[in-house]
Structure formats: C-alpha cells, structure tokens
Amino acid sequence: xxxxxxxxxxxxxxxxxxxxxxxxxxxxxxxxxxxxxxxxxxxxxxxxxxxxxxxxxxxxxxxxxxxxxxxxxxxxxxxxxxxxxxxxxxxxxxxxxxxxxxxxxxxxxxxxxxxxxxxxxxxxxxxxxxxxxxxxxxxxxxxxxxxxxxxxxxxxxxxxxxxxxxxxxxxxxxxxxxxxxxxxxxxxxxxxxxxxxxxxxxxxxxxxxxxxxxxxxxxxxxxxxxxxxxxxxxxxxxxxxxxxxxxxxxxxxxxxxxxxxxxxxxxxxxxxxxxxxxxxxxxxxxxxxxxxxxxxxxxxxxxxxxxxxxxxxxxxxxxxxxxxxxxxxxxxxxxxxxxxxxxxxxxxxxxxxxxxxxxxxxxxxxxxxxxxxxxxxxxxxxxxxxxxxxxxxxxxxxxxxx
Amino acid sequence: xxxxxxxxxxxxxxxxxxxxxxxxxxxxxxxxxxxxxxxxxxxxxxxxxxxxxxxxxxxxxxxxxxxxxxxxxxxxxxxxxxxxxxxxxxxxxxxxxxxxxxxxxxxxxxxxxxxxxxxxxxxxxxxxxxxxxxxxxxxxxxxxxxxxxxxxxxxxxxxxxxxxxxxxxxxxxxxxxxxxxxxxxxxxxxxxxxxxxxxxxxxxxxxxxxxxxxxxxxxxxxxxxxxxxxxxxxxxxxxxxxxxxxxxxxxxxxxxxxxxxxxxxxxxxxxxxxxxxxxxxxxxxxxxxxxxxxxxxxxxxxxxxxxxxxxxxxxxxxxxxxxxxxxxxxxxxxxxxxxxxxxxxxxxxxxxxxx
Numbered sequence: 001x002x003x004x005x006x007x008x009x010x011x012x013x014x015x016x017x018x019x020x021x022x023x024x025x026x027x028x029x030x031x032x033x034x035x036x037x038x039x040x041x042x043x044x045x046x047x048x049x050x051x052x053x054x055x056x057x058x059x060x061x062x063x064x065x066x067x068x069x070x071x072x073x074x075x076x077x078x079x080x081x082x083x084x085x086x087x088x089x090x091x092x093x094x095x096x097x098x099x100x101x102x103x104x105x106x107x108x109x110x111x112x113x114x115x116x117x118x119x120x121x122x123x124x125x126x127x128x129x130x131x132x133x134x135x136x137x138x139x140x141x142x143x144x145x146x147x148x149x150x151x152x153x154x155x156x157x158x159x160x161x162x163x164x165x166x167x168x169x170x171x172x173x174x175x176x177x178x179x180x181x182x183x184x185x186x187x188x189x190x191x192x193x194x195x196x197x198x199x200x201x202x203x204x205x206x207x208x209x210x211x212x213x214x215x216x217x218x219x220x221x222x223x224x225x226x227x228x229x230x231x232x233x234x235x236x237x238x239x240x241x242x243x244x245x246x247x248x249x250x251x252x253x254x255x256x257x258x259x260x261x262x263x264x265x266x267x268x269x270x271x272x273x274x275x276x277x278x279x280x281x282x283x284x285x286x287x288x289x290x291x292x293x294x295x296x297x298x299x300x301x302x303x304x305x306x307x308x309x310x311x312x313x314x315x316x317x318x319x320x321x322x323x324x325x326x327x328x329x330x331x332x333x334x335x336x337x338x339x340x341x342x343x344x345x346x347x348x349x350x351x352x353x354x355x356x357x358x359x360x361x362x363x364x365x366x367x368x369x370x371x372x373x374x375x376x377x378x379x380x381x382x383x384x385x386x387x388x389x390x391x392x393x394x395x396x397x398x399x400x401x402x
Numbered sequence: 403x404x405x406x407x408x409x410x411x412x413x414x415x416x417x418x419x420x421x422x423x424x425x426x427x428x429x430x431x432x433x434x435x436x437x438x439x440x441x442x443x444x445x446x447x448x449x450x451x452x453x454x455x456x457x458x459x460x461x462x463x464x465x466x467x468x469x470x471x472x473x474x475x476x477x478x479x480x481x482x483x484x485x486x487x488x489x490x491x492x493x494x495x496x497x498x499x500x501x502x503x504x505x506x507x508x509x510x511x512x513x514x515x516x517x518x519x520x521x522x523x524x525x526x527x528x529x530x531x532x533x534x535x536x537x538x539x540x541x542x543x544x545x546x547x548x549x550x551x552x553x554x555x556x557x558x559x560x561x562x563x564x565x566x567x568x569x570x571x572x573x574x575x576x577x578x579x580x581x582x583x584x585x586x587x588x589x590x591x592x593x594x595x596x597x598x599x600x601x602x603x604x605x606x607x608x609x610x611x612x613x614x615x616x617x618x619x620x621x622x623x624x625x626x627x628x629x630x631x632x633x634x635x636x637x638x639x640x641x642x643x644x645x646x647x648x649x650x651x652x653x654x655x656x657x658x659x660x661x662x663x664x665x666x667x668x669x670x671x672x673x674x675x676x677x678x679x680x681x682x683x684x685x686x687x688x689x690x691x692x693x694x695x696x697x698x699x700x701x702x703x704x705x706x707x708x709x710x711x712x713x714x715x716x717x718x719x720x721x722x723x724x725x726x727x728x729x730x731x732x733x734x735x736x737x738x739x740x741x742x743x744x745x746x747x748x749x750x751x752x753x754x755x756x757x
Contacts, residue, residue, distance in 0.1 A: 062717050099696070100717075102717065103656070104656060104657055105571060105650065105651070105652045105653075105654050105656070105657065106454070106646070106650040106657055109450070109650055109651055109652075110450055110451065110454065110693075113446050113447045113450045114447050114693075114696075116446070116447075117445065117446050117447040118447055130570060131569075131570050131571045131652055131654045131656070134570075134571070134573050134651065134652045135573075135650065135651040135652040136651075137651075138573070138651035138652070139446075139651060143446070154570060156570075156573075198562065199569070200568065200569075200570065
C-alpha cells in the first residue's frame with residue numbers, strides 16, 4: 001500500500017488545485033455598488049455588463065522590457081481616467097485589470113487566459129514585444145475576444161486572426177517613410193545601406209527602403225551588412241565611402257548605431273545617417289556623442305510635435321506621472337485605449353463580435369501618434385514622424401503620411 | 403546519513419496480489435488522469451496553469467535525479483528543456499498536415515504528438531550524454547560550468563537559426579497538449595525517479611552523493627552512474643520542453659534563459675535535495691505562488707495607485723518568501739525525506755504503521 005501514497009497524494013493535489021481554480025470566479029465575483037467603485041478600481045473580478053466595463057491589459061511591468069510595460073500602462077491609465085471623467089461609456093465606468101508578464105511570452109499567455117476566463121474582460125490591450133503579443137493573440141483569437149496591440153510592429157501579429165488589431169504601423173512602413181523623406185525632403189540622389197543581417201526588423205526596413213528609393217528615382221550605391229553585437233564597422237564603412245553616397249541608411253538598434261556613427265566620422269564620412277525607431281533611446285546620444293548630430297530617424301510620435309492634441313496629452317501625462325515625458329510607447333498605448341473606448345461607444349453591445357466589428361470600422365481616428373485608420377488586415381495606416389538628432393536630443397522635422 | 407529512498411519501497415506486503423503490484427500505479431493513474439481531463443475541459447485557465455505546474459514538476463523531479471540523488475550540480479536544465487521544446491516543436495510543425503491513415507484525426511494527432519515528444523526527449527538525452535560524458539568524469543564544480551555554458555550555447559544557437567524562428571520565436575505549433583498528457587509524463591517521471599531511488603542503481607547514486615571517493619573505492623563505476631543519471635534527467639527535461647511547446651502558443655529563446663534554470667534549481671533545493679515529493683511540492687508551490695499572490699491582492703481589493711503596482715510587487719514578494727523559507731529551513735522543506743516520512747510527524751494522530 002505504501003507505494004500508493006505518492007500516487008494518491010499527487011492525484012489529490014491535482015484535484016484540490018483544480019477545484020480551487022474552478023470555484024474562484026463565483027467566490028470572488030461579488031458585485032459592488034457603482035458608488036463604491038473608483039475610476040481605477042481593480043477589486044475582485046466584476047461581472048462585465050453590470051455597472052462597469054472591464055478591460056484587460058498585459059504588459060511587461062518587470063523583466064528586461066519593464067520600461068515599455070510601465071509606459072504603456074501609464075498611457076492606458078490616462079486614457080481611461082479621461083473617459084471616466086467624461087461619464088464613461090453609456091453610463092458605465094471603465095476599469096482595467098493589468099497583469100504583469102515578466103517580459104516572457106508564456107507568462108503573457110497565462111495572464112491573457114486569466115483575463116479572458118477569470119476576469120471576463122471584453123477587450124485586451126497589449127503587448128509591446130511582438131513575441132508576447134503573438135502568444136496573446138493566439139489565445140485571444142481562440143476565445144473570440146478582441147485584442148489591440150499598441151506597439152508590436154512585427155507583421156505576423158495581426159495575421160493571427162480577425163480579432164487582433166494594432167494601432168501602430170508595421171516594420172516595412174518605416175523603410176517607405178525614410179525613402180520618401182530622403183528623396184523628397186533631403187533631395188538625396190545616392191544613398192548607401194548598412195543593414196543588421198541578424199535582425200528581421202533591420203532587413204524588413206532595408207528591403208522596402210531600397211525598393212521605394214529606387215522607385216522615386218534615387219540610386220542605392222551599395223549595401224553592406226553587420227551583425228548585432230559587432231564593434232568594428234570600419235571595413236563596411238570604408239567600402240561605403242568609396243561609393244560616395246550622400247547619405248547612409250542604418251536601420252539598426254541604438255547600441256550599434258552610436259558606434260557606427262563615431263567610426264563613420266573618423267573615416268571622414270560626413271553625410272547624414274538615417275534610421276528607424278530602433279534608434280529611439282537616450283543611449284544613442286551617449287554612444288554617438290556629437291558624431292550622430294545631423295542624422296534623421298523615423299518614429300511613431302514626437303513630443304515636440306506642435307499639434308495641440310499632442311501637447312495636451314503630454315501635459316496631462318506629466319501631471320499624472322511626476323513630470324515624466326511620455327515616450328512613443330506611452331503615446332501608442334494611450335491611442336490604443338482610446339480606439340478601444342471609441343469602439344465601445346459605437347458598438348451595439350460589448351460582445352466579442354460586436355466590438356470586433358466596431359474596432360475594424362475605426363477610420364480617421366485622431367490619435368496623439370498620428371491619425372489612425374485600420375485597413376483590411378487590421379493594421380493601422382497612419383503617418384510617421386521624422387526626427388532630427390542634434391546636440392544630444394531629438395527635434396521634430398516633419399510628418400510623413402502613407 | 404540514511405538512504406531514505408530505499409526504505410519505503412522494500413517493505414510492503416499488503417492485500418495486493420504480486421502480479422498486480424508492478425502495474426498498479428498505472429492502473430490507478432490512468433482513470434485519475436481521464437477524470438482530471440474531463441473535469442477541466444471547460445476551464446482554459448485551470449488547464450493552462452496545471453500544464454505549467456506539470457511541466458515544472460517534470461523539470462524539478464528530473465533535475466532532482468542529478469542534483470539531489472547524485473549530488474552533482476547542474477545549472478543548465480533550461481538548455482535541455484529548450485532542445486526538447488524546439489526539436490518537438492519543429493517535428494510537430496513539419497508533421498502538422500500529416501495524419502496516420504486508418505485512425506481518427508484526434509488519435510493520429512496524439513500519436514504524432516507523442517512521437518514529437520520522444521524526438522525532443524531523445525535529442526535532449528543525446529545532448530545530455532555529449533555534455534555529461536566529458537564533464538562528469540571530473541569531480542566538483544565542472545559540471546556546473548559546463549551546463550551553464552551549454553544552456554547559453556543552445557539559447558544563442560536558437561536565436562540565430564532561421565528554422566527556429568530566431569529571436570521572435572517559433573509560433574504556430576499545433577496545441578495538442580492536454581492536462582492528461584502532461585500528467586501522464588509527470589506520473590512517468592515520478593515513477594522512474596522513485597524506482598531509481600529504490601533500486602541498487604539508486605543506492606550507488608546515493609553513495610556517490612555522500613562520498614565519491616569512498617563510492618569509487620567500493621567498486622561503484624562513478625562516471626557511468628553519473629552519466630546515466632544525467633541522461634535520464636536530460637531526457638525528461640526534453641519531454642518537459644516538448645510539452646511546453648505544445649500548450650504555449652509561442653516558444654522563444656527568452657523562455658529558456660539561465661533564470662529558468664535557476665528557478666528549477668530553486669525548486670529542487672527548496673523541496674529538499676534528494677526528495678522526489680519535496681521537488682513536486684516545491685514545484686507546485688513555487689508555480690502557483692505568483693498566481694496566488696495575484697488572486698490575493700485582487701481579493702484584498704487593492705485600489706488606485708496600489709492596484710497599479712500590484713503586479714509589480716508580486717515578484718519581490720515571491721523573492722522575500724523564498725529567502726524566508728530558506729532561512730527557516732536550510733535543508734529544504736523535506737530534507738532528504740519523502741512526503742510520507744514527514745507527514746506522520748505533522749499529523750500525530752495518524753498511525754505510522756498504516757501499511
């Protein structure tokens with residue numbers, strides 16, 4: 001009999017856990033009167049369709065990408081606060097349940113399953129990292145709950161199904177933006193390309209850039225590659241110098257771009273560098289110093305954009321977050337939440353299919369990071385901004401529409 | 403020190419006919435698994451959570467064979483898990499469109515799933531053999547360094563291989579896994595671990611753990627035993643990875659970092675080095691704790707700014723609990739004992755000679 005003990009205990013443990021988890025929603029789902037629910041309440045799971053509407057959010061609040069998750073959370077909180085101050089949606093307050101995924105896709109899948117089955121959220125916002133968004137998209141699509149990712153730019157995310165939307169542009173669009181900017185605003189004729197052949201992001205941007213730039217009558221003088229983590233780019237830069245380009249497109253990440261800029265200047269390449277949103281970091285100025293001055297990169301949003309809508313968002317965000325200037329991720333998350341709220345207002349009810357249809361109809365929505373129109377593939381068609389780097393900071397140059 | 407694994411299996415003579423005794427655990431496990439699957443079918447969250455718990459149990463129990471019973475120190479278990487996950491994942495992806503003729507789709511899917519799992523497990527076991535053979539000839543900390551390096555190599559390799567989805571990860575793996583399948587493997591790994599502990603093989607492992615020189619002097623082929631234990635452990639880590647790949651929608655190198663390896667080591671140490679049930683209890687506890695804290699904070703009705711921080715302070719609280727536990731019980735929850743050796747002390751009224 002003794003050897004039965006482990007088996008029986010294991011079985012008991014399994015059953016005990018199962019029972020506990022199954023009874024949870026009824027045990028916790030106590031209904032609270034509307035008056036006692038503050039705007040940002042996160043009490044026990046409150047049944048949707050009662051007096052509040054529960055949204056779910058998954059973000060990386062801890063782990064390697066924690067700053068992304070925290071910015072996104074603050075942006076969403078601001079959007080909800082404003083919506084609730086304006087009377088909520090159809091007389092109901094909005095609340096958001098935020099779960100941390102520790103920057104791991106399996107935790108994101110777990111959190112999103114919890115949001116869908118335990119908290120019965122009507123809509124999901126998140127994630128920043130494309131791999132986490134992919135994990136969530138699979139679960140959300142299967143459950144028929146609409147999901148809006150604020151800032152996952154990998155094209156495959158929205159291909160998971162018709163419930164998955166995004167309010168940012170996808171990677172290749174930035175190549176298009178920079179090609180147009182280089183050709184039409186900077187009037188460049190000859191541009192060289194230096195790509196990171198280890199990152200799908202960099203390759204995606206480069207491909208579209210080359211194609212569009214040639215289409216607009218420019219000439220690509222040469223393409224060189226490096227690998228993320230390299231420290232010496234002199235060989236590639238020397239080869240590029242020989243082709244006498246008027247600009248170099250380097251759609252990599254800030255960690256390499258800073259060093260590339262320094263070495264280019266050392267070799268006497270004085271032409272402007274151009275890149276994508278991978279440049280967006282304070283570290284760029286630290287690594288690049290004065291060498292990076294006079295370069296341009298495309299991004300989702302700029303805090304220097306004089307648009308009053310953007311300036312109001314920045315002022316409100318600062319007031320709520322001890323004066324922190326919102327980054328692109330906060331702006332995109334704010335937009336995502338507002339698109340969701342807008343859809344909630346337009347949808348006949350809060351069921352999955354109704355919400356999905358409402359979100360899909362989003363057209364010319366005035367977001368702080370560009371005007372959002374969702375296309376048939378559920379991607380946002382929207383403008384990007386081009387920023388110029390000078391004196392250790394970025395300044396807004398122009399907005400490029402698709 | 404006593405060899406606790408040996409004492410529990412040898413002395414039972416009960417009403418069970420001897421012929422049945424060998425397969426009795428299987429006869430009991432299968433209906434329980436079927437029942438669990440039937441009860442849980444409607445709750446995706448419970449299914450997901452239980453699957454995670456199950457995978458962690460497999461990892462902890464298999465690591466315990468090396469770290470606990472044999473006294474070696476492997477800290478690259480996530481590497482073997484990654485090998486299993488990616489090999490099984492790729493196998494399943496390539497067999498996605500294929501069905502075995504003559505059987506219903508569900509059955510053929512599950513057969514292919516088992517095949518993919520075995521492919522992952524065997525690949526991991528092979529890696530375990532290659533890694534273990536040179537490093538287990540030595541004594542001391544070399545295994546730790548080699549396994550640490552192995553884990554990182556696998557991660558970097560995957561990150562740079564197009565077929566494995568690079569940094570973004572591998573998605574679209576058919577989600578064949580079920581609670582019953584996960585817990586069938588949990589059952590198998592526990593059975594194997596217990597049988598090893600009770601066998602003469604296990605006694606040799608215990609001897610190596612207590613004093614390698616003495617064991618060798620007594621004629622124990624230390625390298626052979628260590629490598630065998632390591633290969634078995636790697637095999638089950640690969641199986642755990644394979645299961646993981648079939649219920650998590652995307653596998654990504656970030657899931658198999660050194661931190662994951664350490665989590666498993668923590669489970670084994672917390673449960674008590676050498677205690678199979680200790681590893682199980684610790685794996686269940688540590689996996690459910692973060693989720694439990696989520697429920698706890700939710701139930702306390704934390705509001706406003708605190709609520710915003712809830713999920714952030716969850717992990718620090720988890721860390722503090724671990725520190726407290728290790729301070730209070732440095733030998734782990736159960737030491738080298740098993741659950742049924744410890745339980746009677748906690749439940750004084752239960753008769754010890756129940757068997």
